[in-house]
Each structure stands twice: as structure tokens, then as C-alpha cells.
Amino acid sequence: MVSPKQDPPSAEGLNSVEAEFVAFFVQMATALSLPRSVGEIFGYLFCADEPKPFDEVVSRLGISKGSASQGLKFLLSMGAISTVYVPRDRRTFYEAETKxxxxxxxxxxxxxxxxxxxxxxxxxxxxxxxxxxxxxxxxxxxxxxxxxxxxxxxxxxxxxxxxxxxxISVPVPSFPFKFFGGDSSGENGKPKTPPAKPGKP
Amino acid sequence: MVSPKQDPPSAEGLNSVEAEFVAFFVQMATALSLPRSVGEIFGYLFCADEPKPFDEVVSRLGISKGSASQGLKFLLSMGAISTVYVPRDRRTFYEAETKxxxxxxxxxxxxxxxxxxxxxxxxxxxxxxxxxxxxxxxxxxxxxxxxxxxxxxxxxxxxxxxxxxxxISVPVPSFPFKFFGGDSSGENGKPKTPPAKPGKP
DNA sequence: TCCAGAGTTCAATATATTTTGAACCAAATA
DNA sequence: TATTTGGTTCAAAATATATTGAACTCTGGA
Structure with missing residues (x-):
């Protein structure tokens, strides 16, 4: 249904796995009647292993700066993504909320x-x-x-x-007969180290 | 915010209470990103005391036959309304599911x-x-x-x-600590008597 | 101070969705 | 059979929404 292997290494366009993640969230966005672009952006950030800068969102997804700017703003306002500060880089990096x-x-x-x-x-x-x-x-x-x-x-x-x-915070397979018990998939207090200068090779 | 009393008795346009119900469901429809017309139709049928025929939906709401036909079809497909057979009247009547x-x-x-x-x-x-x-x-x-x-x-x-x-079928104020109990607001097996020839005075 | 890069804004354009209305069909009636 | 009524269909028009891209702002060097 989708074409062979051979992933473009990077820089422009998405590799086939990224493309599938993006497709997933585009479909999700559609179901929620949100703009495609919002789904694309979230999908891209969701499958990324590090925070990604604005210009990479634009170039990898091939959308306009305007769309990217608006989509990112919307996702921020929903709390679906957050910004990450990377020292020595003027750009702002974004990462998806994966919880x-x-x-x-x-x-x-x-x-x-x-x-x-x-x-x-x-x-x-x-x-x-x-x-x-x-x-x-x-x-x-x-x-x-x-x-x-x-x-x-x-x-x-x-x-x-x-x-x-x-x-929703109850581990499902055991049905919730006591509600106010602990949250299994709870917070980990990781101090959010910024990545070691990602992006722009 | 909305003008005085004096409800137009019937036939064309909505009285002020109907108008408010319709406004409510239009807002609801918008929230669910459904067409306005769907909200209007459901709102009109929801606040009606009897099943209403197609042509009254059209004339009271002032929408086109096309919209009405499509909206009713959609609402039927969602199970949000149902048709009611009225003897000696060729028209099909519609009533809202109020449960x-x-x-x-x-x-x-x-x-x-x-x-x-x-x-x-x-x-x-x-x-x-x-x-x-x-x-x-x-x-x-x-x-x-x-x-x-x-x-x-x-x-x-x-x-x-x-x-x-x-x-959702649990009476709320008492929080659900046993789930599989009976449904308080259960079905009543009313045999659905058709109304005594409503509409078209 | 000037320049370059990062990102935002917003009017214009492109796309998608809703609504209309005329043409049509089917059943009941004349 | 012809006509009227109840309702559907669907292409075109009206609206609404999303996307683009050029002009702009702001910030951090040089």
C-alpha cells in the first residue's frame, strides 16, 4: 500500500516511518476536525527523538512558515507541545507532550x-x-x-x-473498583536536560 | 439581549422559546462541528411536544427542502431522531430522541x-x-x-x-462504587401511540 | 548602527463544507 | 391517465476554513 524502503537520510522530506506517524496524526486531527497541518506538526514532533526547531518543521514537512507558526502556536495553547531552550542556538525547539x-x-x-x-x-x-x-x-x-x-x-x-x-490514569486491564489509588504511569521527575545541540548538521 | 414578548402563534417562524432551544442546539452542533442546519432541526424537534412533519421543519425554520432532507437523513442515521407513522397523513413525522x-x-x-x-x-x-x-x-x-x-x-x-x-447511566450524585447495578433512568415500555393527527391546522 | 536570521502577522488565495433550488421520482388522488 | 403532493438528489452558489507568502518585527551579533 505504501512504496518500498530507501529512506531519504534527512534534511528534506520525511523518512517512511515519520511519514506513517504523520499520517496517523493527520487522520486523528481530521477526526477532531482540526487542520491537517496541526496533525502533521504534532505527528512529526511526536515521533522525533529530540526537540526540533521551527525551520526543520517547515522544511521536513514542506509547509509554509505561516502554517507552521500558527500550528505550533495552537499546539502550545493546547498544551500538546512545549518549547525547549537550547543554549547557543537562537532558534526555539519544540517537543511533543507524549504523556x-x-x-x-x-x-x-x-x-x-x-x-x-x-x-x-x-x-x-x-x-x-x-x-x-x-x-x-x-x-x-x-x-x-x-x-x-x-x-x-x-x-x-x-x-x-x-x-x-x-x-484514564488507572491501569486498564484491572477494572477500577477503587478509584483513588496510585497512578501507575506516573510522573518521573526528570530534570529536562536540553539535548546536546540537535538539528542543523 | 433578545427582544420582547409577543410570540408569533405558529405556522411561520419560531416562538421565542423555540428560538432559544434552537440556538442552544446550534451552539452544540457548532461545538461538534456539525452543520448549523442539523442543530436547528434537532433543536426544533427536541422542543416540540409532538412529532413534526417535514414541511413544518422547512417552513418553521426557514431552511431549504434540500437542507432539511439532508439534515433529517443525517440525524436519523445517528439515531438522534426517528420517524413516526401517522395514519391518514402521507407525510412522515419526525421526533427527537430525548433520552x-x-x-x-x-x-x-x-x-x-x-x-x-x-x-x-x-x-x-x-x-x-x-x-x-x-x-x-x-x-x-x-x-x-x-x-x-x-x-x-x-x-x-x-x-x-x-x-x-x-x-453515564448511573445517577450521578452518588458516585459509582458498584458499576453493574441497575439503571435508574431505565426504559419505559410505552407502546408509542401516534399523535392524534398533529400539524397542518 | 547595520545586517542577518528567526519567527509572526495578515491579506490574498486555495480548499472544503454547507446551503440552496431546480429537476426529478414515487405514491396517492382526481 | 394526469395531477398533485411529499420528498430526494445533485450541481451550482454561498460560506467558512486553511494555507500561503510577502512584508514586517525583534534580537543578537559584527
Whole structure:
């Protein structure tokens, strides 16, 4: 399905393994309706063994500086990547967050929760409209019931968020019958040594 | 923020409560990156007290027949609405699924699971590429590790699906320390009586 | 101070998605 | 059989989104 071996050694274009990782995250991005370029960038950084500088993202992926800049900014804002400072190199290096738990957790907090909270406010608005308007006669009760159902589910979702957060850090094959136990795949306090001058051979 | 009272009695346009429900689901649809029209249609049907026919969806929402047809088809395919047969009326009537649990459950099965399964196949493809290609020297081990991490998380997600499904049917305020208990908000075997000739006054 | 490199911004362009509406089909009715 | 009604299809138009690339800013030398 994909062509033979022979990986271009570096510098321009991706080797076949990188290309597959990138394809994976492009598909992921598509599923989440994010731009392709975001998937490409994350995929490239995810499979890299060292932090990579801006210009390498641009040249290896063959995308424009503009796209790279915007995509990196977005990924930073999501907490999906972070910058790495490399002494004696003016460029900023980027590395992917590879702890999926963190990614997921953060998405829950930064994307899902705000949406649910906004929903809550919209539901309040609905209820106010039901109060304010007459000539619904028999419908008024029905409207109230529907609004209440919406509110119930929204609240439920909000309450489930922290539980979900706990759930994903439980080692799966043993189903979680006690929740607040330790996290198996926990943090390692590695002091984040910058790599020994990577990139630009 | 929204203008006074005085609801247009019917026939054309929405009353102010309907308008708010529709706005809510439009925002919901946007969050899920679905077309506005899908949100409008679902919102209209969700707040209706009886099943509504195609032509009313069109005229009340002021969208084209094409949009309505496609949106309804989509919502049917998601199981978010269903058709209702009304004797002595050629039109098909639609009603929203108001049991959120069903909606959610179904989305998990029909949308999330297939994506995860596709991901699994893509990860296999990555691993095959790692096998096939040489000249990665020291990188090969790193690639394998990254691929393994991906596979691990994907499998975990797949395993969590049924648990999630259970979770949402648990009454929330009492946290779930036993999972396989009964479902409080369970099915009611109502025999689905068609409404007494609604619509078209 | 000037220059070169790194990166950002943003208007223009390219792409993708939604919506419309006219043409069409099929079933019920005249 | 012809007509009307209910609804679908699909190509074209309208909108929305992503990408590019040229102009720009900023910083660190020389």
C-alpha cells in the first residue's frame, strides 16, 4: 500500500516511518476536525527523538512558515507541545507532550468544561424565556420539562469530568473498583536536560 | 439581549422559546462541528411536544427542502431522531430522541469505536514500516517505543468504552462504587401511540 | 548602527463544507 | 391517465476554513 524502503537520510522530506506517524496524526486531527497541518506538526514532533526547531518543521514537512507558526502556536495553547531552550542556538525547539494522560486531561479542562459551562448559561437563558413569554398555554409545562432534562444532563456531564480524569490514569486491564489509588504511569521527575545541540548538521 | 414578548402563534417562524432551544442546539452542533442546519432541526424537534412533519421543519425554520432532507437523513442515521407513522397523513413525522443516554451511547458505538479501530490498523501499519525500513540505526528502538505507546493508549481507550457506557447511566450524585447495578433512568415500555393527527391546522 | 536570521502577522488565495433550488421520482388522488 | 403532493438528489452558489507568502518585527551579533 505504501512504496518500498530507501529512506531519504534527512534534511528534506520525511523518512517512511515519520511519514506513517504523520499520517496517523493527520487522520486523528481530521477526526477532531482540526487542520491537517496541526496533525502533521504534532505527528512529526511526536515521533522525533529530540526537540526540533521551527525551520526543520517547515522544511521536513514542506509547509509554509505561516502554517507552521500558527500550528505550533495552537499546539502550545493546547498544551500538546512545549518549547525547549537550547543554549547557543537562537532558534526555539519544540517537543511533543507524549504523556497522553496529560493531553487528555488538559483537553477535558480547557475544551470540554468551558463548553459545558457555556451550555449551562444557555439553558438558563431558555428558562428565562419560558418565564417571560405568555401564550404557550399548555406548552409551558412541556417546555419546562425539556429544559430541565437538558439542565440535568449538562450538570451530570460536569460532575463526571473529574471522575473521567481519574479513570484514564488507572491501569486498564484491572477494572477500577477503587478509584483513588496510585497512578501507575506516573510522573518521573526528570530534570529536562536540553539535548546536546540537535538539528542543523 | 433578545427582544420582547409577543410570540408569533405558529405556522411561520419560531416562538421565542423555540428560538432559544434552537440556538442552544446550534451552539452544540457548532461545538461538534456539525452543520448549523442539523442543530436547528434537532433543536426544533427536541422542543416540540409532538412529532413534526417535514414541511413544518422547512417552513418553521426557514431552511431549504434540500437542507432539511439532508439534515433529517443525517440525524436519523445517528439515531438522534426517528420517524413516526401517522395514519391518514402521507407525510412522515419526525421526533427527537430525548433520552440523552441513548444518544450518547450510540455515538460511542457508531462514531468513537470505529475511529479507534481504524487507529489501531494505522498503528499496525506504522509498526510494519519500522520493520521494513533499515537505516534508522539507533532510532529504531525509539520508533518502536513511540508506536507502542500509541497502541497502548488506543487499546486503553477501546477498553474504556463499555465502562463509559455504564457510567453515564448511573445517577450521578452518588458516585459509582458498584458499576453493574441497575439503571435508574431505565426504559419505559410505552407502546408509542401516534399523535392524534398533529400539524397542518 | 547595520545586517542577518528567526519567527509572526495578515491579506490574498486555495480548499472544503454547507446551503440552496431546480429537476426529478414515487405514491396517492382526481 | 394526469395531477398533485411529499420528498430526494445533485450541481451550482454561498460560506467558512486553511494555507500561503510577502512584508514586517525583534534580537543578537559584527
Amino acid at each position: 497522553m494522560r496529560k493531553l487528555f486531561s488538559r483537553a477535558l479542562q480547557e475544551s470540554v468544561r468551558p463548553h459545558l459551562e457555556a451550555n449551562g448559561r444557555l439553558i438558563d437563558a431558555i428558562e428565562e424565556h419560558i418565564d417571560r413569554s405568555q401564550d404557550h398555554e399548555s406548552l409551558e409545562e412541556h417546555y419546562r420539562a425539556r429544559a430541565a432534562s437538558l439542565k440535568g444532563w449538562n450538570d451530570k456531564a460536569l460532575q463526571l469530568l473529574p471522575l473521567l480524569d481519574k479513570l | 440523552m443516554r441513548k444518544l450518547f451511547s450510540r455515538a460511542l458505538q457508531e462514531s468513537v469505536r470505529p475511529h479507534l479501530e481504524a487507529n489501531g490498523r494505522l498503528i499496525d501499519a506504522i509498526e510494519e514500516h519500522i520493520d521494513r525500513s533499515q537505516d534508522h540505526e539507533s532510532l529504531e528502538e525509539h520508533y518502536r517505543a513511540r508506536a507502542a505507546s500509541l497502541k497502548g493508549w488506543n487499546d486503553k481507550a477501546l477498553q474504556l468504552l463499555p465502562l463509559l457506557d455504564k457510567l
